[in-house]
Amino acid sequence: xxxxxxxxxxxxxxxxxGRFGLAHHGLSQSGVADEHAYCWANYLLGNDADAAVxxxxxxxxxxxxxxxxxxxxxxxxxxxxxxxxPQDHWQVLSVKQGDLLTxxxxxxxVRAYLAVQDGFQTKQYFNSRSANLREKVxxxxxxxxxxxxxxxxxxxxxxxxxxxxxxxxxxALTLRLLPSYQYEQFSQQQRQLLFGQAYKIGKASxxxxxxxxxxxxxxxxxxxxxxxxxxxxxxxTTAGLPIILLKDAPTxxxxxxxxxxxxxxxxxxAQHQPGSDVxxxxxxxxxxxxxxREFNYFFEK
Amino acid sequence: xxxxxxxxxxxxxxYFGDDVAPELVEKIAFYTEFLHESLGDLIIDxxxxxxxxxxxxxxxxxxxxxxxxxxxxxxxxxxxxxxxHQSDMxxxxxYYDSEVGLDLDRLLSEKQLSLDEFIGIHSNQTYLVYAxxxxxxxxxxxxxxxxIQLPRLTTPRIQIPAGSVGIxxxxxxxxxxxxxxxxxxxxxxxxxxxxNNKKNLNRFKVGHQVKFKAISRQxxxxxxxxx
Numbered sequence: 001x002x003x004x005x006x007x008x009x010x011x012x013x014x015x016x017x018g019r020f021g022l023a024h025h026g027l028s029q030s031g032v033a034d035e036h037a038y039c040w041a042n043y044l045l046g047n048d049a050d051a052a053v054x055x056x057x058x059x060x061x062x063x064x065x066x067x068x069x070x071x072x073x074x075x076x077x078x079x080x081x082x083x084x085x086p087q088d089h090w091q092v093l094s095v096k097q098g099d100l101l102t103x104x105x106x107x108x109x110v111r112a113y114l115a116v117q118d119g120f121q122t123k124q125y126f127n128s129r130s131a132n133l134r135e136k137v138x139x140x141x142x143x144x145x146x147x148x149x150x151x152x153x154x155x156x157x158x159x160x161x162x163x164x165x166x167x168x169x170x171x172a173l174t175l176r177l178l179p180s181y182q183y184e185q186f187s188q189q190q191r192q193l194l195f196g197q198a199y200k201i202g203k204a205s206x207x208x209x210x211x212x213x214x215x216x217x218x219x220x221x222x223x224x225x226x227x228x229x230x231x232x233x234x235x236x237t238t239a240g241l242p243i244i245l246l247k248d249a250p251t252x253x254x255x256x257x258x259x260x261x262x263x264x265x266x267x268x269x270a271q272h273q274p275g276s277d278v279x280x281x282x283x284x285x286x287x288x289x290x291x292x293r294e295f296n297y298f299f300e301k
Numbered sequence: 302x303x304x305x306x307x308x309x310x311x312x313x314x315x316y317f318g319d320d321v322a323p324e325l326v327e328k329i330a331f332y333t334e335f336l337h338e339s340l341g342d343l344i345i346d347x348x349x350x351x352x353x354x355x356x357x358x359x360x361x362x363x364x365x366x367x368x369x370x371x372x373x374x375x376x377x378x379x380x381x382x383x384x385x386h387q388s389d390m391x392x393x394x395x396y397y398d399s400e401v402g403l404d405l406d407r408l409l410s411e412k413q414l415s416l417d418e419f420i421g422i423h424s425n426q427t428y429l430v431y432a433x434x435x436x437x438x439x440x441x442x443x444x445x446x447x448x449i450q451l452p453r454l455t456t457p458r459i460q461i462p463a464g465s466v467g468i469x470x471x472x473x474x475x476x477x478x479x480x481x482x483x484x485x486x487x488x489x490x491x492x493x494x495x496x497n498n499k500k501n502l503n504r505f506k507v508g509h510q511v512k513f514k515a516i517s518r519q520x521x522x523x524x525x526x527x528x
Contacts, residue, residue, distance in 0.1 A: 020345050020346060021345065021346060022346075022502075023346040023347075023348045023355075023357075024333075024346065024347060024348050024349065024433060024506070024507070025433060025437055025438055025496065025502060025505075026433045026434045026435065026436060026437040026438055026439055027437045027496070126496070134436075135436060135437050135478075136478050136479075137437070137496075178307060178309065178310060179307070180306065180307040180308050180309060180312075181306060181307075181308055181314065225321060225350075225351045225352055225353075226350055226351060226432055226434065226441075227314060227350050227351070227352075227353040227355065228308070228314060228348035228349075228350055228353060228354070228355025229355070230308045230309035230311075230312035230314075230355060230357060231309060231312075232309060232310075233308070233309065250434055250435055250436070251348050251433075251434045252348065252350045252432055252433075252434030252435070253434075260307075260308065260309040260310070260312070262310060263310060285307060285310065285365045286364075286365070288310040289310055289311075289360050289364060289365060292310055292311075292360060293360060293361060296360075296361050297361075300361075
């Protein structure tokens with residue numbers, strides 16, 4: 001009862017909601033880069049909200065189904081096909097034993113999610129199946145890996161996301177920023193530089209951090225005593241450029257932080273290629289919490 | 302006495318003081334424990350570090366403002382009593398030799414110390430865990446004696462073997478897993494401090510005390526040490 005990996009692709013891992021309650025040991029949150037696509041995939045299949053999925057970055061991936069089961073593909077359009085036939089995303093599909101599932105290359109977005117009925121049953125590390133390569137917790141998916149699943153039940157075939165919900169990852173991205181941490185220590189002028197320009201996503205970006213390129217903020221506050229980092233914190237390095245700290249980031253760090261990006265905007269960021277533009281605008285804590293709570297209620301019922 | 306700031310849509314950070322000091326770390330360890338006990342149902346993670354504690358909480362059940370109020374009230378109730386005797390002492394065996402201590406010879410010549418003098422200074426004192434992070438189970442220990450302090454390498458090494466013991470300014474630490482890093486490596490412990498060994502989850506906590514114990518090459522190998 002599994003999927004066999006014929007080609008692992010450029011960067012494919014198993015991820016779930018993440019690893020919690022262990023940050024004081026230095027274990028980062030980890031988990032899916034795009035929570036929006038992840039939640040939809042499990043929701044469509046009627047899975048638990050924290051079921052494990054496969055996160056496929058850029059494509060180049062081929063799996064062979066060794067089981068009949070229901071699946072959902074969400075997130076990026078990486079040219080997904082079953083036995084060479086293009087398939088719709090954001091809906092439940094049936095696969096039969098022997099079917100070949102392929103993801104070729106990015107058409108819209110960069111990270112696709114494969115959810116299976118009841119979630120992947122791969123090895124757990126500290127109560128989560130999420131791989132974090134920086135921490136050497138779990139590993140990249142390798143050729144010939146067998147990704148375990150549960151015996152299948154009749155699926156909710158045809159359950160689909162309403163068309164008007166479907167995201168277009170080519171849309172311009174504005175990240176809503178909470179004025180957190182050392183925000184007050186940056187001058188009016190320094191903040192204006194952050195909010196007034198379009199940054200480009202740098203090539204060295206990964207699941208640990210998104211490095212932005214643009215006009216540097218000068219005379220930033222000095223490095224500080226290391227302190228706890230929350231998901232989406234925006235460090236301003238000594239060079240004056242932002243790094244948005246993501247799921248695999250270390251739990252503590254010593255650069256000043258100008259704010260924290262709202263989580264559902266980080267989900268969108270996870271679908272943007274190096275070279276694309278991003279901007280920042282402010283959001284207040286009440287609005288951010290309200291939006292995130294609505295999102296959580298929708299998926300946790 | 303403390304200052305609470307926004308850290309994210311479901312996170313706050315508490316600043317307990319401005320300066321790094323042993324008493325402050327012990328205090329933060331105490332307050333962290335207290336907050337876990339009083340607000341455990343709302344809290345997802347607490348990360349203490351030097352002068353702060355970052356708390357993430359469940360925003361489905363409590364709002365930012367309500368949570369800040371509850372934390373303030375809890376902290377106002379907590380009465381810190383300095384621990385009389387420190388029971389949480391961790392001892393780490395270390396093989397100090399240039400065979401495993403990549404920077405040991407340079408340190409000895411710069412500081413004009415014999416190996417025995419260096420070992421005496423590094424292992425005769427007790428260190429306090431100020432923070433855990435960088436990588437899982439990586440504990441920042443201080444304060445290193447001035448006679449053996451060295452700044453970080455200008456270019457970090459790409460691969461430092463697991464178990465390596467390093468010094469960076471007034472701090473010392475063991476690399477629990479193989480990783481990159483810029484600390485001056487002076488020895489290696491044969492014991493597995495990584496989280497691959499589940500027992501290590503409770504080996505280090507912020508506020509714990511740590512001592513190094515010099516061991517021979519033979520003992521290093523007998524305890525499972527590898528080159």
